Amino acid sequence: MTSKATKIVIITEKLISKGVLNIIEEKGANGYTLVPAGGKGSRGVRSVDRPAVVDAFSNVKIEVITGSDEMAHDIADAVAAKYFANYSGITYLEEVEILRPEKFERH
Amino acid sequence: MTSKATKIVIITEKLISKGVLNIIEEKGANGYTLVPAGGKGSRGVRSVDRPAVVDAFSNVKIEVITGSDEMAHDIADAVAAKYFANYSGITYLEEVEILRPEKFERH
Amino acid sequence: MTSKATKIVIITEKLISKGVLNIIEEKGANGYTLVPAGGKGSRGVRSVDRPAVVDAFSNVKIEVITGSDEMAHDIADAVAAKYFANYSGITYLEEVEILRPEKFERH
Numbered sequence: 001m002t003s004k005a006t007k008i009v010i011i012t013e014k015l016i017s018k019g020v021l022n023i024i025e026e027k028g029a030n031g032y033t034l035v036p037a038g039g040k041g042s043r044g045v046r047s048v049d050r051p052a053v054v055d056a057f058s059n060v061k062i063e064v065i066t067g068s069d070e071m072a073h074d075i076a077d078a079v080a081a082k083y084f085a086n087y088s089g090i091t092y093l094e095e096v097e098i099l100r101p102e103k104f105e106r107h
Numbered sequence: 108m109t110s111k112a113t114k115i116v117i118i119t120e121k122l123i124s125k126g127v128l129n130i131i132e133e134k135g136a137n138g139y140t141l142v143p144a145g146g147k148g149s150r151g152v153r154s155v156d157r158p159a160v161v162d163a164f165s166n167v168k169i170e171v172i173t174g175s176d177e178m179a180h181d182i183a184d185a186v187a188a189k190y191f192a193n194y195s196g197i198t199y200l201e202e203v204e205i206l207r208p209e210k211f212e213r214h
Numbered sequence: 215m216t217s218k219a220t221k222i223v224i225i226t227e228k229l230i231s232k233g234v235l236n237i238i239e240e241k242g243a244n245g246y247t248l249v250p251a252g253g254k255g256s257r258g259v260r261s262v263d264r265p266a267v268v269d270a271f272s273n274v275k276i277e278v279i280t281g282s283d284e285m286a287h288d289i290a291d292a293v294a295a296k297y298f299a300n301y302s303g304i305t306y307l308e309e310v311e312i313l314r315p316e317k318f319e320r321h
Contacts, residue, residue, distance in 0.1 A: 033168060061249060065197070098199045137255075203308050
């Protein structure tokens with residue numbers, strides 16, 4: 001059994017990851033995945049201080065698969081409102097097809 | 108030259124990654140990518156023991172680009188059947204457009 | 215406000231990541247994300263030398279969200295032309311929906 005779902009990806013500073021994860025849980029998501037990340041954003045602020053060293057991952061890429069498009073937008077809006085005036089971050093949505101969709105239902 | 112393909116993403120415990128990769132190769136995939144991951148699943152089991160420490164990545168995110176949707180489902184089904192009763196894991200599919208599609212043909 | 219965009223994903227050897235990032239910036243992208251990666255490609259070359267050890271991430275997964283499909287193809291073509299005869303790498307495109315699309319406009 002498969003089912004369409006919306007995945008939200010939030011790439012931001014590791015410093016605020018705990019706060020972002022709190023928002024994700026408050027909004028009712030059943031899980032999330034964190035991946036270490038480095039990079040450069042539109043503000044020209046390099047997370048990787050020295051361009052030659054790409055081993056320093058001071059950002060985090062957070063992925064959440066949601067059961068509803070509404071929850072996805074809700075999380076994205078709350079994170080942007082709370083953090084993105086002061087911290088660098090980007091957020092985007094992707095359509096995915098989940099297997100075992102019952103894991104993503106809200107209880 | 109580009110071509111549509113299906114990417115499978117399997118996020119699961121690092122402990123079983125070797126077994127999952129064996130299934131992927133048995134099913135005929137030409138390659139895979141591994142990324143370190145942490146997170147929280149629907150069972151409420153945190154891979155990251157202490158919420159404040161997001162550096163502990165005890166999960167793995169495995170991505171496989173397949174030349175056929177059938178192979179994608181085949182891999183996903185085999186991994187779920189063998190492991191997901193006893194280990195936490197999620198699997199989803201994404202549509203991607205591959206460049207140099209000849210690399211993903213089965214030989 | 216949301217807007218469709220093309221995300222390019224380049225998975226290649228860490229060794230050439232600086233050169234790949236230079237191409238990405240020359241082509242006008244406003245940012246990129248780097249994630250450590252390991253894996254096995256179609257050439258049968260394992261980045262992870264010992265199969266049992268999935269902790270050795272000698273590849274890098276680079277993601278770029280572009281404001282135009284043309285820029286996405288432009289980056290992919292330039293990277294493949296410069297590196298993929300001699301280094302292992304794959305490139306694919308994904309459609310994403312970006313929030314705050316103004317961050318991805320070219321200045």
